[in-house]
Amino acid sequence: MATGLGPLNLATLNGFSTANVTIQADVNVTGATGRSAGLVGRSSGPGDTNNYFAGLVNTGTGFRVELWRTVNGVRTRLTSHTVATGSGTLKLVLSGASLSVLFNGVQVLSATDSGIVGAGTVGIRASAGATVDNFSAT
Numbered sequence: 001m002a003t004g005l006g007p008l009n010l011a012t013l014n015g016f017s018t019a020n021v022t023i024q025a026d027v028n029v030t031g032a033t034g035r036s037a038g039l040v041g042r043s044s045g046p047g048d049t050n051n052y053f054a055g056l057v058n059t060g061t062g063f064r065v066e067l068w069r070t071v072n073g074v075r076t077r078l079t080s081h082t083v084a085t086g087s088g089t090l091k092l093v094l095s096g097a098s099l100s101v102l103f104n105g106v107q108v109l110s111a112t113d114s115g116i117v118g119a120g121t122v123g124i125r126a127s128a129g130a131t132v133d134n135f136s137a138t
Helices: none
Strands: 009-012 021-028 036-044 050-058 063-071 074-083 087-095 098-103 106-112 121-126 131-137
Touching: 009 036, 021 036, 021 050, 021 121, 036 087, 036 131, 050 087, 050 098, 063 098, 063 106, 074 106, 121 131
Parallel strands: none
Antiparallel strands: 009 121, 021 087, 021 131, 036 050, 036 121, 050 063, 063 074, 087 098, 098 106
């Protein structure tokens, strides 16, 4: 299990590079407002420069699954959906321009986006106090 310690914690898998991938992990953002945890795909560049991010966010009044694209450090939220709980299994599926996010086995988000089409690595991203466990990528 990985627990975020600072405002933004990013860990990527060395030696893994693909454009089409399914990434999954158990995430928990219960507790403090603003906690977030999730999955990164097609990641390239230093740090959080270029990637797709699917995350679970504690809004303070509930929880939301969000899908973001970051290109040259500029983040754009593609879509989001309110969910009932702050912990569960998050899955990000990247297949060409088709992006989908499942939470606890139910598809909650989908988008078509060609902002990042090339191969990149995968990983996890979490804020302070959020946890990520049971990470896998295929």
